[in-house]
Amino acid sequence: MSQFKIASLDNLIVQLSKLPGIGRKTAQRLAIHILKGSHDYAEALTGAIVDVKQNTRLCGRCFNIAEDTLCSICADPGRDHSKICVVEDIVDVMAIEASNEYRGVYHVLGGVISPLAGVGVDDLKIRELLERARTGDIGEVLLALNLSTEGEATMIYLSQLLKNHSVEVTRIAHGIPLGSHLEFVDQTTIGRAILGRQKI
Ligand SMILES: [Zn+2]
Structure with a gap:
C-alpha cells in the first residue's frame, strides 16, 4: 500500500x-x-x-427547471401554449428542445409508473397534468415518454385519463427504437418523431 x-x-x-x-x-x-x-x-x-x-427550482406550471416562478419556456409568449408535451425528466426537455421541431410547452412527470420501483400515480405530476388539461386552453397533449415497458404503460394510462378531457392525445413513436431513452436519441430522429406523431 x-x-x-x-x-x-x-x-x-x-x-x-x-x-x-x-x-x-x-x-x-x-x-x-x-x-x-x-x-x-x-x-x-x-x-x-x-x-x-x-438559483434554480421547479417551474410552478410544468415542473421543468426554472430560475423564476415559471421556466423560460412557460414564460415565453412566443411558444404555443395550447400544446403540452409530456416527458419523464428534465433531460428529455433538453433533448426535444435540441431538435428544434417543437414550439409548444411541456409537462415534466418526474418519472413513469413503476410498481417494481415503488413509483405510483401519486408520486408523479399526473394530477397537475390533468388540471392543466382541464383548466388550460389545451388543444393537444403529446406523450413523449421513453419507450420502456413502464413508459408505454404510463402513456396508455395517461391517454385513458385524458380522454375525459376535450384534448387530442398524440404520441411520438416513429423512428425511436423500442426501449430507448430520449436523451440518447439523436436530434434528427427526435425531430422526425415529433413531426410524425400519431393520434392515440
Ligand atoms: Zn415551465
Missing part, C-alpha cells in the same frame, strides 16, 4: 467519482487538472455548482 496521501486531493477525487459516468481514474485525472489549473477556474467551478443549486 502506497504511503503517498494528500487528503484534500483525495477528497476531491472521492467527490468527483460520485458523478455519473465518472470512474476512479477519470476522477483522478479531473482532480489533478483542477489542482494544476488557476485559482480563478477553481472559483468559477465551485461558484457554478453552488449557483445551480441556489
Whole structure:
C-alpha cells in the first residue's frame, strides 16, 4: 500500500467519482487538472455548482427547471401554449428542445409508473397534468415518454385519463427504437418523431 496521501486531493477525487459516468481514474485525472489549473477556474467551478443549486427550482406550471416562478419556456409568449408535451425528466426537455421541431410547452412527470420501483400515480405530476388539461386552453397533449415497458404503460394510462378531457392525445413513436431513452436519441430522429406523431 502506497504511503503517498494528500487528503484534500483525495477528497476531491472521492467527490468527483460520485458523478455519473465518472470512474476512479477519470476522477483522478479531473482532480489533478483542477489542482494544476488557476485559482480563478477553481472559483468559477465551485461558484457554478453552488449557483445551480441556489438559483434554480421547479417551474410552478410544468415542473421543468426554472430560475423564476415559471421556466423560460412557460414564460415565453412566443411558444404555443395550447400544446403540452409530456416527458419523464428534465433531460428529455433538453433533448426535444435540441431538435428544434417543437414550439409548444411541456409537462415534466418526474418519472413513469413503476410498481417494481415503488413509483405510483401519486408520486408523479399526473394530477397537475390533468388540471392543466382541464383548466388550460389545451388543444393537444403529446406523450413523449421513453419507450420502456413502464413508459408505454404510463402513456396508455395517461391517454385513458385524458380522454375525459376535450384534448387530442398524440404520441411520438416513429423512428425511436423500442426501449430507448430520449436523451440518447439523436436530434434528427427526435425531430422526425415529433413531426410524425400519431393520434392515440
Ligand atoms: Zn415551465
